[in-house]
Amino acid sequence: DLPFGLICGPCQLESLDHARMLAEKIAKACDATGTPFIFKGSYDKANRSSLSGERGLGSEVGLTILSKIRDEFGCPVLTDVHETHHCDMAAEFVDILQIPAFLCRQTDLLLAAGETGKVINIKKGQFLAPWDMANVAQKVASTGNHNIMLCDRGTSFGYNTLVSDFRGLPKMAETGYPVVFDATHSVQQPGGNGNSSGGDRTMVPPLARAAVAVGVSCLFIEAHEDPDNAPSDGPNMVRIEELQGLLGTLRALDNVVKPA
């Protein structure tokens, strides 16, 4: 029952300067609210809605940025991997490897990630019941690596819509692994804008509050200084200036449900 930590950063890494600028603001907001933080950034958006979506900086540049952020800010860093042969490379630079939701059933990827010994944050597939994540986690655990986090980022609900079933958080917690709520992708409207995903960032604060009140180990929130012009997930990212205020409320809710 430790206080929740925050996984935060841009959806897609843009440059070292940009990552540094965001990390500074995140660190300040987390510092002010006593929140441990993990910096996240993607070097490759491997599953965009359409080909016209930007892919990112690539592994070499992206991973170097993440390791510099780690050095400069003393925070753990996280990135996502998409094929088995990415795992070893990414593991050299980051602390946490993230398995994307669409890929959470790919046995080889889970095994390759697990074998790096890094912490593995597995997003629950939009097509998966919370209780089915026990089998998913077991694939990673079979490598001897029990540093596993299970993350809810919404469940398919009709077309182009996700719903957050908050019963899933305690269900996934029954595995004994820490549970993360991804408040950013949970408000995504997949494919909702035709060639890209839509979303509704005004719903990030209420869903984040709900998750903390239910009880989580970590929150995952993407932030940006100008979300409407971000290269991906703009409709879902919160403005970085609003992060500190949001964290203050979440911290107070967390204190209620996790009494000392």
Next chain:
Amino acid sequence: DLPFGLICGPCQLESLDHARMLAEKIAKACDATGTPFIFKGSYDKANRSSLSGERGLGSEVGLTILSKIRDEFGCPVLTDVHETHHCDMAAEFVDILQIPAFLCRQTDLLLAAGETGKVINIKKGQFLAPWDMANVAQKVASTGNHNIMLCDRGTSFGYNTLVSDFRGLPKMAETGYPVVFDATHSVQQPGGNGNSSGGDRTMVPPLARAAVAVGVSCLFIEAHEDPDNAPSDGPNMVRIEELQGLLGTLRALDNVVKPA
């Protein structure tokens, strides 16, 4: 941004003594936590899964019980109505008429209820989007009665399952009417037990916490001294002894999101 109130009682009225016993315990839990309360009880379960489910005490006995509880405890009382000709009768005894979820699109029932001038608590149909409740409320408001509450009790999600979409609470609040979260029926598994509905009462506290953290005017929670042997909704009702502890946590969460 007033503190949340509690709508509480058994699913179905069993006897005056039983109602009084429950009302006493509810009053005590509410008193201890500074929670205003409304007593609820159904005199007729008009839409049971199967014919073998008990219907209830009938209108005469049931409504008399409710009005006695009101007199003895000084609390408002609520019951549900199912056909137009029930509205006037029930309105003589209770303060709040509730429109069941299945019936939330029945124009005549909404008009007849509205015309009583009583407060009308409309449950959102499991088949309805939160934003579609504006048209539903407008049917009642057309009678000149704006004493309307909108209540979420879950949305159809595959078969025999409901999901609580917490984005619906702020969406319904955009109407300007107070929003209620029904934590009891939201954990129902409709038809899940073959001849009756199943449910999972262990999920009532986490969902109630989530709702309060999102922000609501009222919570609806059914309670019973022996839920496993209650004549209806047993799997979903909380044990009356656990109410006060739950309210304490909810009250603290409410204070966080509704600063004075």
Next chain:
Amino acid sequence: DLPFGLICGPCQLESLDHARMLAEKIAKACDATGTPFIFKGSYDKANRSSLSGERGLGSEVGLTILSKIRDEFGCPVLTDVHETHHCDMAAEFVDILQIPAFLCRQTDLLLAAGETGKVINIKKGQFLAPWDMANVAQKVASTGNHNIMLCDRGTSFGYNTLVSDFRGLPKMAETGYPVVFDATHSVQQPGGNGNSSGGDRTMVPPLARAAVAVGVSCLFIEAHEDPDNAPSDGPNMVRIEELQGLLGTLRALDNVVKPA
């Protein structure tokens, strides 16, 4: 394994002349394809999305029209009922009483309808699993009336959308009662137009073909000479001129799956 029959008519009755005009065209199309037909018409639309939707002609005028159509065309006629006290009155004029989907769990309505001795066509609630219709039918059957038909008109699928699960037709057929597929309301987008329901009539023919290929006793299709200007369900009704062609294909499919 009799050839399928057709339940057809306008959504809402408009006038005797209009009903007669449609009945003539339906009779011609059915005659040409060897299809038994039942004329349907609603005298009251009791659950419109919003108050601004037209309600209909009322019971007296509407039921008289239906009984005249029966006399003139020698076909059974069907209408829907919404409260218990409508059943006896409607039963004097029509052959089949229809229980609307939202009301399929209202015990009193099912009993009152059953007690008329008429054929009862029960639409499956959008919120109900196909197997849960056995309990629903049992409510009617408890009156001694086994003239029951079970009708699928779509299941809630996210917000403002229905999906037709064709596994539901054989599931409902396990009750032993004839199964109807409502191809009109299955393509409805409930509340999809803000103040009224949207729909996509281009999907009526493919879904009707699917239902016949799976195997049904009856199809329910609403038709209109000018659907875009019809007072209700316009987006879902087929053009009456297209009915005969559609029936020809459906008849041929039915012959394949119901070999003599």
Next chain:
Amino acid sequence: DLPFGLICGPCQLESLDHARMLAEKIAKACDATGTPFIFKGSYDKANRSSLSGERGLGSEVGLTILSKIRDEFGCPVLTDVHETHHCDMAAEFVDILQIPAFLCRQTDLLLAAGETGKVINIKKGQFLAPWDMANVAQKVASTGNHNIMLCDRGTSFGYNTLVSDFRGLPKMAETGYPVVFDATHSVQQPGGNGNSSGGDRTMVPPLARAAVAVGVSCLFIEAHEDPDNAPSDGPNMVRIEELQGLLGTLRALDNVVKPA
């Protein structure tokens, strides 16, 4: 509007003898009904529900079996690929590369598959709307390869359940690419058996009939001589002895909807 073809084989390749035995029976059933056929078999089940599920024969053995079946029976052969580096290898042995549903948004895999010049059968993700497959197909088409097939294998519907939305078939056909209906995986209950997926093979024939009546270019049906003891997807596979009878009915339905 050519007659539908059949993609058929075991879920997972077991041995050359087993593949040959099945191919003979499939060829006989297809021959008797005038159905062109494609043999399918997986050499690696890369996304089993749990680690305890068998993975398969591996690429070398599996692909050799497929190429022998092609030589002996003169039919095209199909297998599925899971990472970019599988595409070139598999393309040396088979005619059709299949993209699994979970992977249908992985840009690199789609590009690598497209670049082989082979026919690419893309399964629609359970989390994807039919209209979103246009962007998916465009990723393959960007390689200059327009030999694309789009396949529906069900859509997420609550937990552990899929539903077949038959409106999706004409929607996907609007892309101009041939549309396939996978009747086997559409009846899967993902994760429904705890450590493996459940299913209901009795629903394969009705859903296959529905798909043909709506109109498809191909059907995908897995078959086995002893499905209950098959190493994967047993609950969903049809008995090979029942294939010919099923194809006869489907052929007749196809003739109705695709008049010469």
